[in-house]
Amino acid sequence: MTVGILAHLLGTLPYAQLADKVAEHRFSYVQLALSKAIAGIDFSLGKLSPGLASEIGGAFADRGVRIAVLGCYASLIDLDEDNFRYNVDRFKEHLRHARHFGAPIVATEVGVPQDPGRLAQHAALLDRALEELVDEADRWGAVIGLEAAQGHLIDTPETLAAAIERFPSSCVGVVLDPCNLLDGRTLDDQDQVVDEAFRLLGTRIVSAHAKDLVRVADGGVQETAAGLGQLHYGRFWEKLEAQKPHGFVTLEAVAAAQMEAAARFVREGRETARRGLSGG
Structure with missing residues (x-):
């Protein structure tokens, strides 16, 4: 079974050197956030080209590593019109060039509301952004991976399912991170939360993240490497492999010294x- 990693967890490096390092750690694929992971190249809006994307994608492919996901984490609900326009246009640029990187998916969390008193305005901006992005993804044969996260406008399985319902295009999928759905109040009820996520979103999952949570003294939670916390991963793997066998799973929240053990755990x-599901 395969496992990948957020590329920038191995450092911000020239792309060939980064591809070498990923291959040395025996990861099959990466989630690549260009500006976070690759040194020496300006990735601001308007700089991407088929040639640059093919050069970077080829460097990873030559070392047996796929780019599973392009990360383009920028707020799609920014109340400042210039910031909003820049973020949406940059995401569209990633969608246009994803195929040249060899990446089927461009992923994002949608953004943290700047003003909780203006949630309706934030929600309207998200719909406006998604309307443009869905059209762009459909045009270029790319998949938008939406990820729920605590504190974001989309923060639960229910809010993510509602967004997909409003934009039911087959080019909209889900990046499922079970830890992003949990906090100190819900960690003990995680089976119910994760079950609901699979019920509402299971058919739309295009990638998953693997990290873990531990409870801390104040009753909250803290992220750690997969296998070192309290997430019920046996149950999670059963559901994921039943719903999306051999799907992408990418490590998060893991230090260099933990990578080998976390990858083995996954x-x-x-x-x-898989063997349990097949009766083997």
Whole structure:
């Protein structure tokens, strides 16, 4: 079974050197946030080209590493019109060039509301952004991966499902991170939360993230590497492999010294789930 990693967790490096490092750690694929991961290149709006994308994608492919996901994490609900326009246009640029990187998915969380008293305005901006992005993704054969996260306008399985309902295009998918759906209040009820996520979103999952949570002294939670916390991963792998066998799973919140153990934890857990489902 495969596992990938957020490329910038290995450092911000020239792309060939970064591809070498990913291959040395035996990751099969990466989620690549260009500005976070690649040094020495200006990735601001208007700089991407088929040639640059092919050069970077080719460097990873030559080392046996796929770019599973392009990360383009920028607020799609920014109340400042110039910022909003820049973020949407940059995401559209990623969608246009994703195929040249060899990446089927461009992923984002939608943004943290700047003003909780103006949630209706934030929601209207999200719909405006998604209307443009869905059209662009459909035109270029790319997939938008929407990710729910605590504190964001889309923060639960229900709010993510509602967004997909409003934009039911097949080019809209879900990046599922179970830890992003949990906090200190819901960690003990995680089975119910994760079950609901699969019920509402399971058929739309295009990628998953793997990290873990531990409870801290004040009752909140803290992120750690997959396998070192309290997430019920055996249950999660069973559901994921049943719904999306051999899907992309990418490590998050992992230090260099933890990468080998975390990758082994994911591979072995997914394989155990697969064998259980097949009766092997």
